[in-house]
Amino acid sequence: MSMDLAVIGGVGFFLEGLADRIETPYGSVKVNLTRLKGKRVVFISRHGEHHLPPHRVNYRALLWAARSAGAARVVSVNTVGTMSHHQVGSLFLPDDFVEFTKARTNTFFEDRAVHVDMSEPYCSELRDHLAEAVRSQGLEPFHGVYVCAEGPHLESPAQIRMMRQFGDVVGMTGYPEVVLARELALCYASLCIVTNPACGMNAGCALKMSDLIETMDVMEKKVTEVLSLAAQSLPEERTCRCKDALPKAGL
Numbered sequence: 001m002s003m004d005l006a007v008i009g010g011v012g013f014f015l016e017g018l019a020d021r022i023e024t025p026y027g028s029v030k031v032n033l034t035r036l037k038g039k040r041v042v043f044i045s046r047h048g049e050h051h052l053p054p055h056r057v058n059y060r061a062l063l064w065a066a067r068s069a070g071a072a073r074v075v076s077v078n079t080v081g082t083m084s085h086h087q088v089g090s091l092f093l094p095d096d097f098v099e100f101t102k103a104r105t106n107t108f109f110e111d112r113a114v115h116v117d118m119s120e121p122y123c124s125e126l127r128d129h130l131a132e133a134v135r136s137q138g139l140e141p142f143h144g145v146y147v148c149a150e151g152p153h154l155e156s157p158a159q160i161r162m163m164r165q166f167g168d169v170v171g172m173t174g175y176p177e178v179v180l181a182r183e184l185a186l187c188y189a190s191l192c193i194v195t196n197p198a199c200g201m202n203a204g205c206a207l208k209m210s211d212l213i214e215t216m217d218v219m220e221k222k223v224t225e226v227l228s229l230a231a232q233s234l235p236e237e238r239t240c241r242c243k244d245a246l247p248k249a250g251l
């Protein structure tokens, strides 16, 4: 396979295409092969056929599958709660992250010490193209820090008070994708959809799944258009530093 872009989608976001499977050392991954504005795109469902909860998602298999498909660039679509009063339906492009996860394998290198650089965790080239695509949809993209919570429960008011000290939005799936992508020298960016205020940021804490699905229904077409425009505008050659994440042999 020789894909131009991999898209990892979660709850409420899906790209139709030709169904296929990619075998990885971490398991088999179901994918859809499609085209967006002429670019070859592999869509990878984050939660898979068994709808795994965030802490059990097979993150290594997802990133490995993206690379096996020949995609040097990965855009992850994530839903987030805002801790900074963004409007529901806003699009947010993280430029950094903090994580409070507990039980996730966050490296491909379990038998030797490999310390990939995280001074710029998200690919600036990919982010720039996504930001431009968001603007072309009449939206202003927000930037800031993504906080990853372990879940699967939603956060408590005290957890959100703590996390607000560290970042702008909170989600459960952005980590360890971001570091695993770097370990494979892939370009990685996250396109976050604000689906709700985080707990305690408005009257109560009751996030309804129906509200989340409703927001995603409204946003799905817009997000697909953003991905299409970004895919179309990206240059063939990568000019960023992501490809040099592993100066030696790597994986």
Ligand SMILES: [Zn+2]
Residues within 6 Å of the ligand: 123, 124, 125, 126, 186, 187, 188, 238, 240, 241, 242, 243
């Ligand atoms: Zn890059």
